[in-house]
Amino acid sequence: MKGRVLIAGVGNSLRGDDGIGTALAELIREGSQGGNIEAAAFNLSGFDLVDYFEDYDRVYIIDAADMGCPPGEVRLLPEEELAALPSGSFGNSHSLMLRDLARFSVFLRGENCLRIIGIQPAAVTPGTGLSDGILAGLPALAGRIRDIIKSDSGGI
Numbered sequence: 001m002k003g004r005v006l007i008a009g010v011g012n013s014l015r016g017d018d019g020i021g022t023a024l025a026e027l028i029r030e031g032s033q034g035g036n037i038e039a040a041a042f043n044l045s046g047f048d049l050v051d052y053f054e055d056y057d058r059v060y061i062i063d064a065a066d067m068g069c070p071p072g073e074v075r076l077l078p079e080e081e082l083a084a085l086p087s088g089s090f091g092n093s094h095s096l097m098l099r100d101l102a103r104f105s106v107f108l109r110g111e112n113c114l115r116i117i118g119i120q121p122a123a124v125t126p127g128t129g130l131s132d133g134i135l136a137g138l139p140a141l142a143g144r145i146r147d148i149i150k151s152d153s154g155g156i
Helices: 016-030 046-053 079-083 093-109 132-136 138-153
Strands: 005-010 037-042 058-064 074-078 114-119
Touching: 005 016, 005 046, 005 138, 016 037, 016 058, 016 114, 016 138, 037 046, 058 138, 074 138, 114 138, 132 138
Parallel strands: 005 037, 005 058, 058 114
Antiparallel strands: 074 114
């Protein structure tokens, strides 16, 4: 893909696997080769992220999402699919903010620039870090995310 790409990991590291997005963004940033791809971890979500997107041609948000899949499963949700989800999808208001952000992105940009990469958490428990299984799988998950972005964007 030509143009600038942002990989934005979001989540709360104090709520178990909800912190997977930030952990993966940090891991991807550490292994970055530079170029047009940047990775950053954000402890905020929803419309608070909009100001960070304007300098990029494509934005990938990495976030924990309860998709009813086995823990650690990764799924790319194009903005059109996310925007079409009914209220209550993914089971929490945090994900609804991402759905609304996707809709807002289309309204502002008039183009397909936002992607959500959901990762099935094992446990979202206040006061804990990443679960053992998710923590052990971080390098493989980072590789899977790189593969998804490469396939979706035509190369990174």
